[in-house]
Amino acid sequence: MEHSNKKYDIVVVGGGPAGLLAAGKAAMDGASVLVLEKMEKPCRKLRISGKGRCNITTTKPFDEFIEEVKPNGNFLRDALKEFFANDIISLLNAMGVATVEERGQRVFPASGKAWDVAEALIKWTKSLGVNIECHSSVTDIKAANSKVESISFSTKESRNSTTIGCSKVIIATGGKSYPLTGSTGEGHQLLANLGHTLTPLLPVLVGLNTQPKISDTKGLTLKNVKVTLISNGKTIEEEFGELEIMPYGLSGPTILKLSRNAVELLSKGKPCELEVDLKPALGPEKLFNRIERDIATFSRISAIELMRKLLPSEMAFFVLEETGIGGQKVASRLSKADIENIRDTLKRIVFKVKSSRGWDEAIITAGGVSLKEVNPKTMESNIVKGLYIVGETLDLDGPTGGYNLQIAYSTGWLAGKSAAHEIRTNEK
Secondary structure: OEEOOOOOOEEEEOOOHHHHHHHHHHHHOOOOEEEEOOOOOOOHHHHHHHHHOOOOEEOOOHHHHHHHOEOOHHHHHHHHHHOOHHHHHHHHHHOOOOEEEEHHHEEEEOOOOHHHHHHHHHHHHHHOOOEEEOOEEEEEEEEEOOEEEEEEEEEOOOOOOEEEEOOEEEEOOOOOOOHHHOOOOHHHHHHHHOOOOEOOOEEEOOOEEEEOOOOOOOOEEEEEEEEEEEEOOEEEEEEEEEEEEEOOEEEOHHHHHHHHHHHHHHHOOOOOEEEEEOOOOOOHHHHHHHHHHHHHHOOOOEHHHHHHOOOOHHHHHHHHHHHOOOOOOEHHHOOHHHHHHHHHHHHOEEEEEEEEOOOOOOOEEEOOEOHHHEOOOOOEEOOOEOEEEOHHHEOOEOOOOOHHHHHHHHHHHHHHHHHHHHHHHHHO
16 A cells, blocks of 8 residues: 655545635645545536536525525534635635626626636635645545544555545535536545434435426426425425426426425425416416406417417417317307316416436435534534534535535635644644
């Protein structure tokens, strides 16, 4: 077994945003830091986040941010006080990345390129003297007397493992979503081997496989709809906004948000359904009157043509099929019962959720290392001294809109600060 001659104060496992913020902050505070990244370059997942635009963070207020994080946003109080949205924005601005705030208080790079954010974080980390080694896969972390002792890793060049002694290791390996970017769950396995408890890992912020399917829609997006998640007749959550019709079922912003609870229900064997209101702005009476007016104005048109005045063509066919009314029936011959049927279907179409899409489509991972086993004031493990756990490896997740990246920055920063502080304290 090879042994490196170089001694580092801190080894960070994972070169994503959590790992780089941890490494950079530790280096700022005087520690020598090595980052081990198994892919060919750091921040692979960050580069494709936000459809390649990177939703850097959110400017939502502190308490509102905490409320949105599951299963326990309060765990983040210390981390967010150390490093919050204005801090990552200032850091990126200083590195030459201008930012813009868009609707929903979401912050993006002004260039619209996630790549710029990734490269700025790498440049910042390296400028502080951090050594980033790519193609380096961690194979083992050794602890003696419940303290970190050494870390072993293999490289592309060497099949043999390299082991280096170190007293501080920060695990920032991410979850299991988008495995092609390198997040395949090895960090969770390393932590489980060291005695940590893992809550079930679930793919969330993800599309849902539903029945019935709507054929020939090719990614149709419906705006201003209401989607309600229901289980055993009980309303769990509802969302307003965009709904995307996919060949497999439903996606889009409303579904991604609802998927967190849907996936959790499915994992527990509980049924769930999605009720879609295509016309939430119109109450039942107003919608009935609107359909009657259209019939009076366009009395000669067919039922399907009438539906196309209310919906995109692909949805018009589907909704009319749901009502059982023939598409060629002349609109003026629709009875009051027919109009009520159309209205009721527009206000409530029920989709049964069969399953979620897989890890390769999920934006983030729910579940991870139990928060009871991590000190929220330092991000240090309560089980192994000198081991810090950050980002998506923890049992923490938020909705879309910059929350999950901010969790990564904040927990990483706090871990880097805490680990460096411990090293300075022990040297005295």
